[in-house]
Structure formats: C-alpha cells, structure tokens
Amino acid sequence: MLNPTIQRRRLGNALRRARERAGRTQDEAAERIDAAASKISRLELGQSGIKLTDLALLLDFYGVPGEQAESMRDLARAGRQRGRWSGYRHTIPDWFRQYVDLEADAYEIRWYQPEVIPGVLQTEAYIRAMAATAHPRPTADELDRQVALRLERQAILHRADGPDLAFVLSESALRRQVGDPATMHTQLAHLVDISQRHDAELQVLPFNAETYETASYGFIILRFDPDADTDVIYLEDYTDAVYLDRPDAVRAYTRLYGRLRAAALGPVESQHLIGKMANDL
Structure with a gap:
C-alpha cells in the first residue's frame, strides 16, 4: 500500500x-x-x-x-495532483504510481535484483520479450505504452542531475534467457556499457558467493538527501508493493544491501563476467 x-x-x-x-x-x-x-x-x-x-x-x-x-x-x-506520469495512468498500476515519482526524484538509488534485469536497465527488445510471456498478454497498444513508460523512466540514466546508481544483480538474473540469444546478447552488452559509467556501479552476486545473504526477493533503497530520515525502501510482489520509511526498516535493508554488495564481485570483475557471458551468446 x-x-x-x-x-x-x-x-x-x-x-x-x-x-x-x-x-x-x-x-x-x-x-x-x-x-x-x-x-x-x-x-x-x-x-x-x-x-x-x-x-x-x-x-x-x-x-x-x-x-x-x-x-x-x-x-x-x-x-x-495526478503527477508527472498521468499520461500513463492506464498503464501504471495504482500501487506503482508513487514509485515512479520517487524514482525520478531520488538522488541515490540502490537496487538488488535476483531474477530479472532491473526495469531501468532493460533494452526495448528485452521488455517486449518479457511481455510476450505475460498473462494476460497485453494488446499491441498496451505493450507500446508499457515500453514507452519504461524507456521514459530510463531518462534518469542520462540526466546531468540524475541519481547516483548502484545495482547488485544475482547471476541468475543474467543467465535467465528472456527472448532469443540475440536479445540476451544485446541486453548484456547494454549492461556492460552501463557498468563503464562513472555514476553507475553494477555488481554481480555469483552463484558461488560466500554468503547466506542471498535474499530471494528484490528491493530498492531510494535516498533523497544525505539525511537518512527520508530514505524509502520499495518492495514489490506479484500484485502489490510496500513502501517502508520506518527508521528500523531502512537500517535493516541498508545493512542487508551492504552485505550483498560485499559478497558480490567487484565492479571490474562484474563487468568482465557480463562481457564474457555476452560473448558466449
């Protein structure tokens, strides 16, 4: 809620x-x-x-x-007011509308994703391939709106005043094939490009990581200023989402992200692994 x-x-x-x-x-x-x-x-x-x-x-x-x-x-x-995304009000579920506003306003985003590539890092082909297996399957117009929304959200990657970004992706998110091999090759190559940016940190949590903190669920930490009092934790399931801003919850998820980040490969090692996976395709 x-x-x-x-x-x-x-x-x-x-x-x-x-x-x-x-x-x-x-x-x-x-x-x-x-x-x-x-x-x-x-x-x-x-x-x-x-x-x-x-x-x-x-x-x-x-x-x-x-x-x-x-x-x-x-x-x-x-x-x-309805917000800056009112043009997509028939595309965005009610429980997701606040998130896209918070994402656009954040100055720092920390994202852990265990199963699929995070939405703001997905290529158009990957987005369309995921939708092709959705139930119920969107109409052509609905799919076009979904793609447009996700690509518009990705503007945070290119804004001069965009947020400081960091991602920890489970190796399974990279190896799970979405679409055909060409789609995955393009997606992984895109991740390599993102990982080379100075304002985006991308790390891979490998299958053999020496940690029990694998967290089977994804979560996002949104920060709006240096004061942690305004941090928000976003959790999503199949039909709903939870926004946590209690100090104890923020501290717990921040510590969890720190442990996952410490167990993951470093940014350079992660970049090499993703590049190798792309080349193998």
Whole structure:
C-alpha cells in the first residue's frame, strides 16, 4: 500500500533544515504564519500537510533560493495532483504510481535484483520479450505504452542531475534467457556499457558467493538527501508493493544491501563476467 507520509516527511525535513540554516526558531516560524509552535513541529515531523500560502510565507522567511523553493513546493503539491506520469495512468498500476515519482526524484538509488534485469536497465527488445510471456498478454497498444513508460523512466540514466546508481544483480538474473540469444546478447552488452559509467556501479552476486545473504526477493533503497530520515525502501510482489520509511526498516535493508554488495564481485570483475557471458551468446 502507498504510504502518504513519505512526501510529508521529505518536505518536513527540508523545512527543518531551511529554518535551522536561517537561524530561526519554531516559535518565530509559527508567528510568521500565525499558528502555534506545535504546528511547526508537526510539519517538520511530517505529521501534517501545509497550505501553499503558509509554505510561501515560510520559504520567504527562511530565505530559501528559487530552485530549492520550487522543489519544496512540488513536494507540497504531490498529494494534490495526478503527477508527472498521468499520461500513463492506464498503464501504471495504482500501487506503482508513487514509485515512479520517487524514482525520478531520488538522488541515490540502490537496487538488488535476483531474477530479472532491473526495469531501468532493460533494452526495448528485452521488455517486449518479457511481455510476450505475460498473462494476460497485453494488446499491441498496451505493450507500446508499457515500453514507452519504461524507456521514459530510463531518462534518469542520462540526466546531468540524475541519481547516483548502484545495482547488485544475482547471476541468475543474467543467465535467465528472456527472448532469443540475440536479445540476451544485446541486453548484456547494454549492461556492460552501463557498468563503464562513472555514476553507475553494477555488481554481480555469483552463484558461488560466500554468503547466506542471498535474499530471494528484490528491493530498492531510494535516498533523497544525505539525511537518512527520508530514505524509502520499495518492495514489490506479484500484485502489490510496500513502501517502508520506518527508521528500523531502512537500517535493516541498508545493512542487508551492504552485505550483498560485499559478497558480490567487484565492479571490474562484474563487468568482465557480463562481457564474457555476452560473448558466449
């Protein structure tokens, strides 16, 4: 299920940092918007929303610069609009809509995938080959929209301000054939290209890895600023997804990712293994 507190917590943390940088107290901020100090406390803890008029007053009071202020206004509006992906509302399941927004906004993404190539790394041929075995099978128009959405999501790989990316892929995700050998060769060659980028780390967890932390399920850690208080863990199953932002859950999955990363081959060794697998095809 979607967690409606995620955006409020992100905005609350941003407001708290802006107030502290400006040297203002919660009492002063409350006086600025003609409210009780407890309201500022609730806002900063993500326990309540904020009117755009009150937000404008606080942003001015804290001296928040233009681009940062606009980003904070976007967070405040997040729960009041369909979002940037509204054109795909018939393609994206309800439980996935919040994820694509969070993915586009994240400044750091850590992704563990045990069985298939992560969506943002898939080639068009791989996407279409996966859909060919789906049940129920999408119509040609539905498939075209699915492909367009996934390719549009991949814009994060090319943006100058895109997120810092790191992936740990189980060897089974690389060896599981999707489509024909030519499709897999192109997909693996694409992964090699991605692994050569300075802003994307790709590691393979081999079958013979010396660890019990193999995790049969995938998960994604999304970070929006250096403050771990706003981190989100995304877990997906066949028909639904869970968004976790509890500090204990974030710590547990962050430690798990660290153990998986430590057990995996290094980036250079992983690149060589994927290249060899591509050549074998």
